[in-house]
Amino acid sequence: MAASDTLMYTEAHETADVVARQFAANEGVIAALAQSLREQPPRFIVTCARGSSDHAAAYAKYVFETQLGIATASASPSVTSVYAAPQQWQGALFIAISQSGKSPDLVRNAEAAKLAGARVVALVNVADSPLAKLADTVIPLHAGPERSVAATKSYIAALAAVLHLCARWKNDPALASALNALPDALRSNWDADWSALSEGLKGAHNLFVVGRGFGLGIALEAALKFKETCGLHAEAFSSAEVKHGPMALVGPDFPVLCFAQDDDTLDSTLAVAREFRSRGAQVFVAAPGLEGEGTLPVATGLPALCTPLLIIQSFYRAASELALLRGFNPDVPPHLNKVTETV
Template sequence: MTATRGQHMADEIRQQPAIFADLLAARDAIADVAAVVAQRRPRFALLAARGSSDHAALYAKYLVETLLQLPAGLASPSTTTLYGAQPDLTDVLLVSVSQSGGSPDLLEVTESARKQGALTVAVTNTADSPLVTAAELSVDVRAGREQAVAATKTYGATLLALYLLVDAVRGGTGEQAADLPDLAEQTLASGREAVDEAVGRYRFLERMVTTARGYSLATAHEAALKLAETSYLSARSYSGADLLHGPVAAVDADTAVLAVASRGRGGAAMREPLEAVAERGADVCAIGSAAQDVPATHRIPVPACAEELAPVLEILPVQQLALGLAQVRGFDPDNPRGLNKVTRTR
């Protein structure tokens, strides 16, 4: 293992508190976009994304449905790109989430939606991307160039940008997020020992289930992706509710369960499914501000914040865990095999 293996990923994880601070300082630009959205009064929201951005879009779906009380759905790009569907999207808000802004399918979806009457907003880390040109409005997540293939700082910044956008649409001032930079610093520092212990605990693991409910479900999905693409683990993610409907049968003493549980209704709802997997002998690692409140064999604490902002902090120790496991298993998380920074699909 070389000294530089995973160095880019490590650096980019550490950059996130400063990126959050910069994004909060630029909130006025996001509020300007939100003002247009609020004025247009959409009746429905669609979110289009792929990969890590799709998990950020799932988080935004919870935000839209809960904070704005609007129905929201995740778009299926192939209905446009492969099947040529052209639904009437009058008075619909389409938010396209892409770190690179260069995915051909998301570009086509955005262009088509705009022609069909949607108000289109691009949320991306590339301000001069084709996606920004295609959309009527855009939000810059301001994370700077990401060199590691595995998305870390762009994912965290996208979560915060989406929160600030939705919060501003409802007339909020972003005050709930004001302490996030400091809380992110605390999360990275205070959880380090517990993360290192988890790395040692799961070094030889081959199978993991990740699970959560509510806002944190996005974190569980992103955790499974990060572990699979950096450590080549067989990782599957489930809602805590769905876990009890069949997948729990595949959980046994040879399975580790990474459970995301933060204070609030979503974290409270995780107690029952975690009691069920604990009874089956699974090794449960709980991450979040409610980690101490759920059945677990190992815990990684996260400072408490408003429940709707918890995913911005929860993902940090997940990223540290994915980095550490990749390094100790002899892999390079900066350059996972078979992956490129921009995935082009249609």
């Protein structure tokens, strides 16, 4: 089997069309929601999700807090679904993110948020799901059916929906222009050569994935996909946190994958990469416009908020190749199902 024969590869390859379709289809609902949120700003934002969707929520935290100045926190679903502890969410914006919209604990949390006086928004790929039916506003991801167990296009679609909402809520012409350019940037960046990563990790046993700010969510996502599709133990860290203990494990030949975007976190992330290299670690760095040994190409020209979408798309392609090199089928990870219904 070639990587291009896998569902993971082909579904990730659809991302540009998914994002373009989503932006066009959702403009009306997002513009109306953004207008309402400007007129009645929430006291704070709560996100609720699991797995890859929670990694999208981590990205949303940095987007909303840096662009809108509104505190954003991730809810622990078990607090409501298991412990049944009432939460003080009056006046909050509650954003639930899910591919299927079926997980009982997410549905229960959304119900509790509504009862507590929060405004519930669902970012969901299945527009007639239980989660969507109880939300005040539904933002469909428009990713279409996703048959690979490993989420790819639905994850990037969730990031795109967060960007779309932020751009309209902030009423930011520069970010709106970036949204227009994003689908074409995804199309052209698909051909970026990340074969050094897949070839370099064929025999790896452990791995760190490092990102910061807008890139932390995709670092979490990449670490999950390494475990899920490649049988490779990987852990994600902020480049600010990895020096607080985890760095002690890094030495000769220990692999580290760093994601960076061109903003105020760039220099510190690259400094961590250099320190890892000085210890003899095998370091790969993905950052816009960066060249040289150990670098993975990423397109330039878009705001830093958009870079994570380009990087994770290239990562998905490389991961589908790496999985096959390591003897795994990335579409059917052992012991996993497409929909995980936690309670």
